[in-house]
Amino acid sequence: MASTSTASFPQQNFDYFLILDFEATCQDGEKIKPCQEIIEFPVILLDGQTFEEVARFHRYVQPTVCPKLTPFCTDLTGISQEMVDNQPEILEVLQEFDDWFNERNLSDKRFIFVTCGDWDLQTQLRHEGKYKKFEVPKYFSEWINIKESFKKHRGYKGYGMMTLLKEMKLQHSGRHHSGIDDTINIAAITKALAKEGFVFEPTGKAPEKKGKKNVR
Ligand code: AMP
Ligand code: MG
Numbered sequence: 001m002a003s004t005s006t007a008s009f010p011q012q013n014f015d016y017f018l019i020l021d022f023e024a025t026c027q028d029g030e031k032i033k034p035c036q037e038i039i040e041f042p043v044i045l046l047d048g049q050t051f052e053e054v055a056r057f058h059r060y061v062q063p064t065v066c067p068k069l070t071p072f073c074t075d076l077t078g079i080s081q082e083m084v085d086n087q088p089e090i091l092e093v094l095q096e097f098d099d100w101f102n103e104r105n106l107s108d109k110r111f112i113f114v115t116c117g118d119w120d121l122q123t124q125l126r127h128e129g130k131y132k133k134f135e136v137p138k139y140f141s142e143w144i145n146i147k148e149s150f151k152k153h154r155g156y157k158g159y160g161m162m163t164l165l166k167e168m169k170l171q172h173s174g175r176h177h178s179g180i181d182d183t184i185n186i187a188a189i190t191k192a193l194a195k196e197g198f199v200f201e202p203t204g205k206a207p208e209k210k211g212k213k214n215v216r
């Protein structure tokens, strides 16, 4: 009996899943103006056959529009002022992520980002890009919202990461609203759904850029 296999997963449509969960500047009860900024950028790369972690990208990011974190933000995320001061700004982190992504030749593979909600890739990154005038790389244009996958699999809604963990009978690990801990928990949910036989499909797509429509 030499088998070391502990779980079998259905064949997926992706070679790699990139679990991502941004944290951003915030305050209690109202929106940060003029622009919320990403302060933590964690991505966990999961193998699409074994759902094991194969690599990790993790940076804290210095906000530049509102460089001072609110006490509310620090309480929520566990990210202190010292953790973002002297860190690279978002453009530099995006470049570092691009290098990390390309070193692994991920664009030649079947890959997909996984988030909990659509906020990270549909809202935050795009709003910040518009405000700071940077292009959002094309690989962020499609993703899986794990809440949608859960709903499709179980037939009822899961309202947030903590609910999904409970529904999947998984222990929460680390601190809720720490980006890296949230990615670890979202990775566990992704793996558990696959273990129950779920085959993932993309659920979210960035809107087409204006002015790029085909003219007939
Ligand atoms: P999460 O991934 O759920 O930890 O949240 C991502 C970001 O959404 C946080 O870094 C905050 O900027 C914002 N956020 C989450 N929950 C709250 C909240 N209760 N009040 C204000 N902002 C929040
Ligand atoms: Mg999140």
Ligand code: MG
Pocket: 021, 022, 023, 177, 178, 179, 182
């Ligand atoms: Mg989070």
